[in-house]
Amino acid sequence: RKFYYITLLRDPVSRYLSEWRHVQRGATWKTSLHMCDGRTPTPEELPSCYEGTDWSGCTLQEFMDCPYNLANNRQVRMLADLSLVGCYNMSFIPENKRAQILLESAKKNLKDMAFFGLTEFQRKTQYLFERTFNLKFIRPFMQYNSTRAGGVEVDNDTIRRIEELNDLDMQLYDYAKDLFQQRYQYKRQLERMEQRIKNREERLLHRSNEALPKEETEEQARLPTEDYMSHIIEKW
Incomplete structure (x- = not known):
């Protein structure tokens, strides 16, 4: 079997606000182990933003004020290779260098993916997925902008x-x-080129049929079909 990594990215501000609302309603990531290089981070490496069972009812200001909030730059962190920067050990390398390494790693991994989509471009995301994996969805994707x-x-x-x-x-x-727009434009150009080739082949076939002598065309029309001949032979 051949496996592909795919992902969907979202506008960072919208994604951040959505996660805040999710946490505000009582969601937690306590079951997430945050494994990196074969181990989980220590409490010192990854302190909690709250005390108690969850952070329900937190204000947006409280959410933003926590320096350990994993909502910050979540998409980069989840796409990057954290082992390059010592996982969750913030003292492994200087912060500026750490940030640059994470960003470049996330970009590389995104570029290496056969497919990724953008939440804000549902129809184009569907088109790219279908063209990349030669699959067809039953229904078109809908662009819903009324989110939490x-x-x-x-x-x-x-x-x-x-x-x-x-x-x-x-x-x-x-x-x-x-990168998404580049891939989309490439697939569109490829589709148009394939359609032109198909149209040209159909025209050539049509012209070759028109060029046949009338007698030959009529004779072909009178010939038994392959299915009919097979039936006669089997019966015989």
Whole structure:
């Protein structure tokens, strides 16, 4: 069997707000082991943002203020090879160098994937998936913009703060959008080229049929079909 890694990326601000709403309702990631290089992070390497069973009811400000919040740059962290930076050991290398290595690793892994999609471009995502894996969905993807994140009203200062907290994700998403459009345009050009070749072959076939002598065409029409001849032979 051949396996493919695929993923869907989302606008970092919308994704961050959506995760906050999810956590606010009581969601946790306690079952996530965060395995890296064969071990889980220590409590010192990955402190908790809250005390108790969950962080339900947290405000957006509280969510943003936690320096250990794994929601920050989540997409880069989940795509990158954390072993390159000492996993969750923040003292392994300087922070700026760590950030750059993670970003470049995430970009490389994204580029190496046979397919990835963008939540904000559902129809194009469907098209790319179908063309990449030669599959056809029964129904077209729908672009729903009324999400939980879309229902959150935040001011410009808050948006800028979220962008700062997710600076690596913002850079990754810009890269992903450009790569996504390149792949989409390539597949569209390939489809148009295949259609032109198909049309040309059909025209050539049509012309060759028209070029046959009338007597030969009529004689071919009178010949028994292959199925009919097989039936006669079997009966005989």
